[in-house]
Amino acid sequence: MNERRGRTAIVGTGEVPTGRFPDKGAISFALEAARHAIRDAGIEKDEIDFVIPTTAVFSFQFSNELTTCRLVEELGLRNVTANATVFSGGSSSTNALRIASALIETGRARTILFVHCDKLGTGVSAQGGIDLFSTAGISMEWEVPYGQHYSTVAALATQRYKYETGTTDEQLSAVCVSNRKWAELNPNAFFRKPLTIEEVMASKMLSTPLRAKHSNMLFDGGAAFIVTSADRARELTPRPAYVLGEGGVVTHFAYHQEPDLTRFGWSRAGRQAFAEAGIGPQDIDVAEIYDSYPIYQLIAFEEIGLAHRGDAGRLHFEGETAPGGRIPTTTDGGMLSKGHIGAGGSVSLLVEAARQVMGRAGPRQVPDCRFAVETAVGGTYMDAQVTILGNEIPRVAR
Amino acid sequence: MSSDAASPPKPVPIVQPWAQPFWDATRQHRLVLQTCNACHRPIHYPRIACPYCGADDLGWREASGRGTIYSYTVVESNAPSAFIGDMPYVVAVIRLAEGVQMLSNVVECEPGELRCDQPVEVVFERLDDAFTLPKFRPVR
Numbered sequence: 195m196n197e198r199r200g201r202t203a204i205v206g207t208g209e210v211p212t213g214r215f216p217d218k219g220a221i222s223f224a225l226e227a228a229r230h231a232i233r234d235a236g237i238e239k240d241e242i243d244f245v246i247p248t249t250a251v252f253s254f255q256f257s258n259e260l261t262t263c264r265l266v267e268e269l270g271l272r273n274v275t276a277n278a279t280v281f282s283g284g285s286s287s288t289n290a291l292r293i294a295s296a297l298i299e300t301g302r303a304r305t306i307l308f309v310h311c312d313k314l315g316t317g318v319s320a321q322g323g324i325d326l327f328s329t330a331g332i333s334m335e336w337e338v339p340y341g342q343h344y345s346t347v348a349a350l351a352t353q354r355y356k357y358e359t360g361t362t363d364e365q366l367s368a369v370c371v372s373n374r375k376w377a378e379l380n381p382n383a384f385f386r387k388p389l390t391i392e393e394v395m396a397s398k399m400l401s402t403p404l405r406a407k408h409s410n411m412l413f414d415g416g417a418a419f420i421v422t423s424a425d426r427a428r429e430l431t432p433r434p435a436y437v438l439g440e441g442g443v444v445t446h447f448a449y450h451q452e453p454d455l456t457r458f459g460w461s462r463a464g465r466q467a468f469a470e471a472g473i474g475p476q477d478i479d480v481a482e483i484y485d486s487y488p489i490y491q492l493i494a495f496e497e498i499g500l501a502h503r504g505d506a507g508r509l510h511f512e513g514e515t516a517p518g519g520r521i522p523t524t525t526d527g528g529m530l531s532k533g534h535i536g537a538g539g540s541v542s543l544l545v546e547a548a549r550q551v552m553g554r555a556g557p558r559q560v561p562d563c564r565f566a567v568e569t570a571v572g573g574t575y576m577d578a579q580v581t582i583l584g585n586e587i588p589r590v591a592r
Numbered sequence: 593m594s595s596d597a598a599s600p601p602k603p604v605p606i607v608q609p610w611a612q613p614f615w616d617a618t619r620q621h622r623l624v625l626q627t628c629n630a631c632h633r634p635i636h637y638p639r640i641a642c643p644y645c646g647a648d649d650l651g652w653r654e655a656s657g658r659g660t661i662y663s664y665t666v667v668e669s670n671a672p673s674a675f676i677g678d679m680p681y682v683v684a685v686i687r688l689a690e691g692v693q694m695l696s697n698v699v700e701c702e703p704g705e706l707r708c709d710q711p712v713e714v715v716f717e718r719l720d721d722a723f724t725l726p727k728f729r730p731v732r
Contacts (some may be wrong), residue, residue: 338603341667341674350684364641398669401665455685526684
């Protein structure tokens with residue numbers, strides 16, 4: 195089981211600020227992020243032999259251009275054997291990393307560039323965004339006719355979780371405040387002004403008990419990372435972000451089919467990832483947890499073993515996840531404060547996890563960060579994906 | 593609630609052929625569940641083959657129409673275009689007595705008085721000539 199641990203690594207990342215850029219085409223976010231990642235990795239562009247774009251959900255036409263090799267041509271990459279889109283909504287980054295690692299481990303590729311960009315802040319209208327996300331990953335036969343959309347999806351989990359655990363609205367709101375404190379330190383984040391629990395609680399009710407400031411907002415942006423073999427990574431940097439463990443559980447397509455809206459598949463996915471990595475939740479220095487809504491940050495945080503059931507809200511409320519806290523969490527500000535850019539939500543988190551273990555997180559750098567856990571999820575929380583990165587490969591006693 | 597003349601029509605279910613008997617039944621104000629004739633488990637939503645044992649010998653059985661609210665939410669703003677005029681409306685995951693879950697709306701209720709695990713029963717709401725949606729109301 196453990197022979198995959200640390201055989202590949204992320205060696206470079208790139209990112210553009212999240213925001214509203216009506217005058218810029220989505221391609222510019224992709225190219226800028228890719229060029230940053232190539233420079234950050236310290237490689238020549240023509241070392242890249244495989245390109246994995248992911249889908250930009252604002253435009254089918256533009257996504258087709260990414261699928262049909264536009265990035266290879268625009269970047270002038272001359273040694274690319276294949277360009278293949280990997281898309282699974284919000285878990286696209288994890289699945290791309292998983293596939294990239296497998297290609298490298300089997301010798302099918304040496305150096306892989308993954309790129310995401312989207313234009314959800316200015317490429318669609320606000321109501322258009324709601325309408326787009328009221329059909330994406332929502333059953334056209336069994337859910338759409340009842341007015342299901344992304345706010346109700348998150349609200350249904352929140353309501354049941356509150357009922358089962360006694361978690362309060364203040365504790366849910368504390369997730370937004372914790373992530374905002376990190377965003378204040380991130381120049382690429384959109385929301386950087388301090389936020390209070392009172393402000394979150396005073397914001398407009400969307401779908402009970404979910405309020406406007408519990409909700410992510412859609413923006414433009416992009417990010418990229420480069421994956422290569424552990425051997426090549428050691429030539430490039432003394433602190434690569436080794437891929438130590440991965441775990442995943444697919445639970446449903448239609449949200450109402452999920453048997454436990456307060457747990458999903460996180461527990462099993464977390465156990466798989468930690469077993470493969472050869473470390474435990476107690477070894478984690480930084481947690482990058484998918485946070486499209488506060489409820490999902492609380493559930494994943496608990497289920498992968500960072501807190502007892504029903505205790506994550508209290509830890510967020512008491513500042514344990516904020517800068518200076520015991521478990522620095524979602525340190526780029528997350529979708530709640532950095533901004534939601536489609537499949538890019540978890541690309542940002544994976545890029546941030548890599549930056550943290552590589553020691554390149556600037557003012558957000560967690561001291562002595564060795565191990566990071568990152569979570570991602572697509573559709574209507576259809577899967578639970580857990581990735582563990584580290585700048586060393588744990589030796590495990592047999 | 594206000595109705596907006598410009599708002600798009602209500603989305604109707606995009607029906608898979610094997611689910612047609614479900615929608616034929618709701619038009620007659622009957623709630624039916626697909627059932628596997630091999631392993632005898634109730635199935636919802638209807639599948640092309642049994643998701644539990646893989647058998648393709650599937651039939652239909654009358655459902656009790658009773659269940660509980662697994663979770664619910666009252667939509668107060670930012671609804672999809674076709675539902676803006678319906679706000680506030682309740683979206684809920686219903687656990688039917690037969691053990692399957694379905695998404696629906698809870699109607700004929702005071703939204704603020706709903707709670708998880710509350711007993712509900714089916715009612716039928718006509719959408720158009722082709723579709724009647726099963727919805728639920730609190731058991732009084």
